Amino acid sequence: MAELIVALDVESADAAERLADRLPGLRWVKVGSVLMGREGPDLVRRLARRGLRVFLDLKWHDIPNTVAGAVAGAVEAGAAMATVHTLGGRAMMEAAAHSAGASLALVGVTVLTSHDPAGYDRALGRHGTDLDREVIRLAGEAMAAGLAGIVCSPREVGMLRPGVGPRPWIVVPGIRRAADAAGDQVRTATPAEAVRQGATHLVVGRPIIAAADPAVAWEAIQREMG
């Protein structure tokens, strides 16, 4: 069964914990670089001590030794999942996976959803990159390096699942119910569609955080996931 992860995109640890308190049966939360920068690993420890599984989304991309050290810190703080950039390369991902061991699932970011083909080509000094093929290529690199899964747009899940097989985690943000405001998300999918395509973890922020009653939105999304 797919898991619902609430993105704790709020201004403080207190606000994050207040939100977590309001969501019955909450299992997974995502801490990103904004909250982590403000509150530090103590927040991860506090959330993990409450029995929550913490997805630490810091998208590491550095030399292998540094990323391995960052992963070790995440394991020590009690995180259950974390992100690295697949463009950090095979050696970096292998060092990260080795450092993660069995207690932390590492998932790889392929092509950032903020890139368009021209911007991506410029960043990499290439011409004519087909972004779908690039996402498939980078997902393959992540699998070969021993990562537990990948992060992608919900519209890419159907394209990736056959290539990676049934086991790897596929983690997707950009989830919106029919009535939700899209905000800055462009290529969205509904909770039911993401699950049907083979996503294992759905990351949802504003449709829950900004709802009049976050608990009602949380339960409605869970229902839609089936």
Ligand code: C5P
């Ligand atoms: O509020 P919303 O549901 O759009 O939040 C989605 C979360 O997933 C945010 O924390 C955002 O930073 C993250 N994310 C994303 N798109 C990506 C990777 C991460 O929206 N490609």
